[in-house]
Amino acid sequence: MMKSRNRRISLIVPVLALALVVPGTAMAEPATTGAQALTTAWSAAMQRPSIGFEKNWAEEGFSRQSVRQVVRVTAGGKGVRIRLSNQYGASPLKVAGATIALAGKGAAVRQGTVRRLTFGRAEQMVIPVGGQVASDLADLEVKAMEQVTVTLYLPETTGPATTHLQGYATTYRSGGDHRADTDGSAFTDKDTTHSWYFLSAVDVAANRRNTRQTVVALGDSITDGFGSGNDANNRYPDELAERLTAAGKPRPVLNAGIGGGMVLSDSAWFGEKLGTRLRRDVLDNPRVGTMIVLGGLNDIGFSEIDLPTYKPNPDRSVADLIAGHRDLIRRAHDKGIKVVGATLLPMKGAEYYTPSSAEKIRLLNEWIRTSGEYDAVADFNKAVADPADPEKLRADFDSGDHKHPNAAGYSAMAGAVDLDSLW
Structure with a gap:
């Protein structure tokens, strides 16, 4: 994003x-x-x-x-x-x-x-x-x-x-x-x-009985924390780490988000696609037990706008995105890592919201929720959507651009993660 x-x-x-x-x-x-x-x-x-x-x-x-x-x-x-x-x-x-x-x-x-x-x-x-x-x-x-x-x-x-x-x-x-x-x-x-x-x-040098406790959040600017407070440590992975500590289940939570990142395309502006950097940012760490994946909104949205920074921006189908998610799941499973799929957030009012992009979000989220291919689901969409219009962020969770949450929205996202789903 x-x-x-x-x-x-x-x-x-x-x-x-x-x-x-x-x-x-x-x-x-x-x-x-x-x-x-x-x-x-x-x-x-x-x-x-x-x-x-x-x-x-x-x-x-x-x-x-x-x-x-x-x-x-x-x-x-x-x-x-x-x-x-x-x-x-x-x-x-x-x-x-x-x-x-x-x-x-x-x-x-x-x-x-x-x-x-x-x-x-x-x-x-x-x-x-x-x-x-x-x-x-x-x-x-x-x-x-x-x-x-x-x-x-x-x-x-x-x-x-x-x-x-x-x-x-x-x-x-x-x-x-x-x-x-x-x-x-x-x-x-x-x-x-x-x-x-x-x-x-x-x-850090720390003796841990469970050597695979680390959680990595992989994603784009919503994982990276755009719209959170500067120096506030209130991105959703930060809030998740605090929830785990408060629940007596402390463990490392690492943020592998890159603003503007995509599932299917590398970008000269924003960095490699999730599949390209998966090994470096997740799989090479032998302590990782769980990966949370939030990705696809930019793949969907960039094709709706003709901007140099959004290129390459091919019109990606939902089937293409599902194939990209399946690749991430398979490669993580091959390393013994549990994978939590996160639903994409609503973005009505954002610059690349259209009926087509909204429909792709709905269909991809339905697959994440119901396919059973992820080990667990974090329903971020439901956590931050406006009950009166589910295609919009709740006003009190909106950072102002209608697609990135504010600090309260990131806290709500962290609250949507079932702590028992994390290995």
Whole structure:
């Protein structure tokens, strides 16, 4: 929605060490580091840099700057590490150093929590084009639902940056090396975006009896959180994580949404289709037990509007979309992952609402609800539809564009997930 691997071997080159990393497996968490199990506590689906979004730095990149990013983890542990991606970079990415800390207010961090991160015991390293790397484990205890701050110092011109464009969390930058800055004074509110750069995951060291508790929400901008509050952590996967914690069933919930994403088409503006990135964003993580799929609204709607950002926009049939969903289900089942199908939201009043798109939504939702091909169903449509006109979002759930929910709508969506349906 707008508003807005090939397998290959890559060399990760720290200053003092040489490590061999295979993209596709490098981003999947290993079962252990020493005697400790690692669990992904936060992740973002990486994208190529793109124009057409609200202010972001992805195309210009960085040069002799520090980038400070704040994310909330949904699992806790006694140690923590980060993962960085140069998947869409045009040149090798040099990182002169990184820190992690417990977040304070704004760009500030909690005193005494700053930890310098190393990569193969070296502070500096270079990530080749298409490469990705994990830091060593840092001795920092984090709790579920706490925010952590990651600061990277990028000493050379990076070129276009691998990114997640619609992060809805404030990212700061400042000239020079400010990794150790604790009060945030080096970073100002005037030089910020709500995108993430290079940071693809945060892992924690946590011993879990059930090693396949992780839930991944796969989808487009409605999963990504368009219309939710900036820095509020109230996207529907955030709200689902909070529901699980309140119910005494805490587990990691990861957001693999990309705004504008489609089930059947790759997009130069918004990223690869769900099937293309399924392995990277879901299947390569051995902790995933359940995937929630919400996808197809853009495939349906983009063909109704002639906009450059919506292309390719072929007229997709409901049969085409069902085939795409079946492929996602089959590939997840092959990995032993349970799949929850989510119904598409109503969008009457949105720019690509037509009688044809409304009929496709109705038919696809009927298949999701009744076919039995999904292991369970989350009826998001019913949760947010206006009872007086089921083709519309409820007014108190509408962010204003008639297709994206607001914070209350995202909470209602999370409430429609049967917690017992999650493995």
